[in-house]
């Protein structure tokens with residue numbers, strides 16, 4: 291098959307084939323093992339030489355649909371509790387297919403008015419969903435890591451401007467060291483963003499005096515008091531990954547106001563607490579931040595990849611990120627042109643899936659999903675509490691349940707090894723997927739419930755499989 295043009299008329303067949311393969315894959319995802327037995331063999335065997343002459347469209351798709359599907363991680367299924375990963379709602383997945391089909395470049399109005407307009411609409415809907423003030427301007431990114439980068443680039447612009455330096459032109463060399471404070475809950479992606487912005491990862495001060503990482507507000511206040519005004523960035527964490535806990539955002543907002551600091555909130559999944567009245571209090575104060583970010587590919591359940599950043603002084607973003615060229619549209623274009631305030635130029639039209647899932651299910655549907663997940667997390671906590679060989683390690687404030695295996699009489703010094711072993715056995719078994727972490731010095735399991743498909747029976751299966759695996763080791 292020498293040339294794609296020769297396959298021009300195969301397009302309809304290719305798309306029909308892909309639709310059938312997708313339905314087949316998703317048809318049993320509610321029950322399928324996360325990784326099919328033998329997946330390593332498939333992956334190791336995938337070492338064909340670069341073809342000089344191709345096999346044609348359908349042959350390529352067939353191979354992906356058979357070999358690929360047999361080795362794919364069913365992370366979009368209901369029993370994947372590892373990391374914090376959502377799935378794709380039917381509306382979001384359908385829209386994602388159309389995103390590839392329309393193949394809009396969401397750089398600027400000039401490249402796609404449709405993508406530009408839907409990004410504007412979808413971001414405004416998200417702003418309303420989270421009840422953020424009107425003055426917040428947003429942009430889609432590849433995920434929370436890049437959203438943290440965008441928001442903190444705006445913070446850097448603010449800090450440098452207040453120091454009288456054009457940081458985008460001059461770099462950091464004429465600037466004093468900033469004060470960057472957070473709690474022990476700080477996610478590595480924020481550290482990564484601080485590093486990429488040239489501040490130096492080592493310049494972050496995690497002010498905590500407890501083994502879990504909770505913030506030491508007194509220490510934050512003392513540090514801010516010692517720093518000159520407009521020299522500090524405070525990063526608050528709405529939802530940390532081990533137990534789903536929150537920093538006290540409203541109190542950090544008070545301190546940021548009192549000491550003229552930039553308050554940034556990483557709410558990659560925790561921002562969704564604002565959807566449900568019973569959890570909203572956890573994320574109270576976010577509306578007072580200078581910037582806030584979240585992921586859509588987590589709790590909004592749109593396919594990868596999609597995150598977003600909201601910045602109050604959104605006019606800082608083109609200054610922080612845009613570099614023009616004569617062949618590109620002007621940054622003062624009156625139309626929305628999100629490529630000027632994003633770290634990428636050519637961009638996927640991520641707005642389509644976000645728009646579609648909000649159009650399809652609305653605030654009520656997404657609220658119902660978050661509420662169901664919170665109830666499932668409480669259900670799991672109760673099941674753990676009722677299981678003698680399991681020990682819960684933290685209060686369940688949101689959607690993550692942190693616990694460990696702790697059989698009666700098992701020596702304390704061997705508990706970490708046992709939990710690591712059970713964690714590995716759980717992944718090898720594949721009926722449910724849960725990762726391990728270290729919480730207050732203890733190796734622990736930390737299932738996160740964020741997938742739209744997850745039901746009570748999936749959560750129950752986690753406890754049943756664990757009991758089986760523990761019984762095989764402990765007797």
Ligand SMILES: Cc1ncc(COP(=O)(O)O)c(C=O)c1O
Pocket residue numbers: 373374432433434435436477479480529530531556557558559585597
């Ligand atoms: C609190 C928090 N921030 C940032 C991230 C990074 O998100 P992403 O992988 O979408 O870049 C995560 C991912 O789990 C997270 O939980």
